[in-house]
Amino acid sequence: MTNFSYIALGSNIGDREYYLREGIRELQEHPRIRVTELSSVYETAPVGVTDQPSFLNMVLSLRTDVTPLELLEITQSVEQKLDRVRDKHWGPRTIDLDILLFNDENIKMNELNIPHPRMHERAFVLTPLCDIAASHYVSYYRQTIQELAAPLSGREKEGVHLWKNCFGQGGYGLFES
Numbered sequence: 154m155t156n157f158s159y160i161a162l163g164s165n166i167g168d169r170e171y172y173l174r175e176g177i178r179e180l181q182e183h184p185r186i187r188v189t190e191l192s193s194v195y196e197t198a199p200v201g202v203t204d205q206p207s208f209l210n211m212v213l214s215l216r217t218d219v220t221p222l223e224l225l226e227i228t229q230s231v232e233q234k235l236d237r238v239r240d241k242h243w244g245p246r247t248i249d250l251d252i253l254l255f256n257d258e259n260i261k262m263n264e265l266n267i268p269h270p271r272m273h274e275r276a277f278v279l280t281p282l283c284d285i286a287a288s289h290y291v292s293y294y295r296q297t298i299q300e301l302a303a304p305l306s307g308r309e310k311e312g313v314h315l316w317k318n319c320f321g322q323g324g325y326g327l328f329e330s
């Protein structure tokens with residue numbers, strides 16, 4: 154499995170931790186994917202559409218031999234399987250799986266943009282990503298993840314609170330409760 158990718162997960166409907174856990178499990182059980190690391194889980198204030206429940210957010214890294222478009226198909230089928238309904242733009246969702254990075258590729262297609270076009274401005278993405286990839290260099294931004302996170306305002310960072318510290322346990326603390 155020669156490709157690597159970082160995926161952001163978010164949930165703000167129902168049993169949010171259940172949906173995160175099931176999202177990870179679905180990816181892990183895919184024969185062409187190996188989940189390699191999980192960040193901690195953060196509770197985050199909604200960004201964009203603010204009149205909705207708070208989110209649980211986290212990120213994971215994986216290795217795979219599928220293409221970026223195949224990975225998008227897989228993540229979308231996991232979202233569907235986990236009751237995701239697409240109605241309101243940026244509205245509440247049981248599970249959202251965004252492909253943040255795929256190797257060091259720069260992809261601009263109608264259905265897929267990599268790096269994810271809003272990752273650099275989102276504390277709810279960069280904070281968990283720093284758990285597992287702080288020193289990872291992204292050519293597109295000519296910066297490491299840590300450097301991307303540094304200019305985020307205090308207000309953005311204030312909306313992001315550690316909810317479950319799984320990282321110190323190799324990430325898989327999420328499966329222990």
Ligand SMILES: Nc1ncnc2c1ncn2[C@@H]1O[C@H](COP(=O)(O)OP(=O)(O)OP(=O)(O)O)[C@@H](O)[C@H]1O
Pocket residue numbers: 225239242243244249250251252253263264265266267268269270271
């Ligand atoms: N890197 C990416 N990861 C996931 N979806 C992407 C990506 N780039 C483009 N898309 C497209 O974005 C479309 C909308 O995705 P989705 O409904 O999950 O957006 P969102 O999570 O509400 O908003 P945002 O993209 O700001 O996180 C998808 O159908 C997909 O084709």
Ligand SMILES: Nc1nc2c(c(=O)[nH]1)N=C(CO)CN2
Pocket residue numbers: 162163164197198199200201202208210243249277
């Ligand atoms: N805190 C938070 N806010 C959001 C999120 C999210 O995952 N977490 N996702 C969005 C659309 O993808 C819009 N706003």
